[in-house]
Amino acid sequence: MDHRLTPEHEELRRTVEEFAHDVVAPKIGEFYERHEFPYEIVREMGRMGLFGLPFPEEYGGMGGDYLALGLALEELARVDSSVAITLEAGVSLGAMPVFRFGTEEQKREWLPRLCSGEMLGAFGLTEPECGSDAGGTRTTARLDEATGEWVINGTKCFITNSGTDITGLVTVTAVTGRGADGKPLISTIIVPSGTPGFTVAAPYSKVGWNASDTRELSFADVRVPAANLLGEQGRGYAQFLRILDEGRIAISALATGLAQGCLDESVAYAKTREAFGRPIGGNQAIQFKLADMEMKAHTARVSWRDAASRLVHGEPFKKQAAIAKLYSSTVAVDNAREATQIHGGYGFMNEYPVARMWRDSKILEIGEGTSEVQRMLIARELGFAG
Structure with missing residues (x-):
């Protein structure tokens, strides 16, 4: 298989390489030592279109592909992984679920801001008692028929991009019922930042990735519209x-x-x-x-x-x-x-x-x-x- 880059991919790679060395490298060490999120660098990445690389132009993306995203991530990580993981999580975990499984209305509501870097998304999967065993999810969501709202309760941990000043949403996996075999049916629900009952803890004290945002999230009777279901109910796993x-x-x-x-x-x-x-x-x-x-x-x-x-x-x-x-x-x-x-x-x-x-x-x-x-x-x- 020929892995030589097209002229467009090579131009992107060089552009991100220059950005990483000229903009990220001189500044990121100070952010890292202060355990501080580099908003200025992230805004510039947004202006470059990096958060929209693999998404169609109709949703505010750059019309690229996953190879383009990988090239950008590799060049950023050659200099710093905190910046790289912020992009990776913002795209692969924050915006991609909306693009892959969202309704047309959900895509048009969320993707333009996620693609521009104006907003970051997060993916709420891991829990304190279920990491590799993601099927053991304990967070629950029940549909209140009277109000037409999902009521979410539970805790998520180690969630990247979940507590920045520009975080706009977290897609949360939750048990929404039981199948005929008694096994939990897991669904994915969009929870906008600032929703009552949705609490974001202080940043973790980490060994590394110190200029990225990682936090624990808790949900106490968090209510969101039934329309915030992402994809088909019970297909979240x-x-x-x-x-x-x-x-x-x-x-x-x-x-x-x-x-x-x-x-x-x-x-x-x-x-x-x-x-x-x-x-x-x-x-x-x-x-x-x-x-x-x-x-x-x-x-x-x-x-x-x-x-x-x-x-x-x-x-x-x-x-x-x-x-x-x-x-x-x-x-x-x-x-x-x-x-x-x-x-x-x-x-x-x-x-x-x-x-x-x-x-x-x-x-x-x-x-x-x-x-x-x-x-x-x-x-x-x-x-x-x-």
Whole structure:
């Protein structure tokens, strides 16, 4: 399969690369250390159209595809993952459910603002007692026939983009009934920010992604119109599985960017840092580390682009997305560790980008499906029952 970029995709990649190095890189370290959301940078990303990349122009998007989104995520993550995850979650988890499953009215109400970056959306899936077991959702929503409203109760955790000043909605998975077999029927419901009973907790104190927004959400008799149901009632589980399959491609692109960024920083450092009278890059031990880092980043890039290409062309991509996510997240952690080792003591200092990358890498083996879940999905695609 030919993964060479079209002129349009290459122009986008270069544009985001320049933005990442000229705008994000000089500023993001201060935001990161202050645990502060970079509104100025996000607004500029909105003006560039990055939040609308894979959506049709009729809804305010750029008319691009998932490959375009992945290219933008990779280039951003080469410099910083907090900014990259803000874009990834805003598009793949915030806006994509509305685009994939929303009514025409819902799309026209929400997508233009989500595509422009004027508003961020969030995806309320994970709960304190159900992470990988998303089918064990405990949040409930009952339809009050008298008022025509959903009444939602429950708690969500680790939700990205859920508490910023520009967050406009959270799509929430909730149990809305029981099937004939007694199993819970899960549906997805749009909850606008500021709805009475919808409480957003203070930001988490995190190991990494410190310039992104991550919070716990609680719902106490939250009422929203019945028309806020997203897609078909009882099909929420199937919906979020599709969203997560696509999102794994985006996370893989982000992880590849982090792996490449670790290599970029390490190559530059190895050429200038001297020890025993010469640059450390002259040592074969360092050269072999860099060669392995290059090999891994390159292979991760091929993997996510293959999955994205299959998605764009309407081909099955579940297995390829799981492979890409599993491999690229592993590579991100490997390259972050090696970059820190190459930098020595300086790699442990926050003034160096590799320290930030090291802190940001581990979550990639956990978020949007742990590495264990990816192996389970791959095994199922090979014909083995879970």
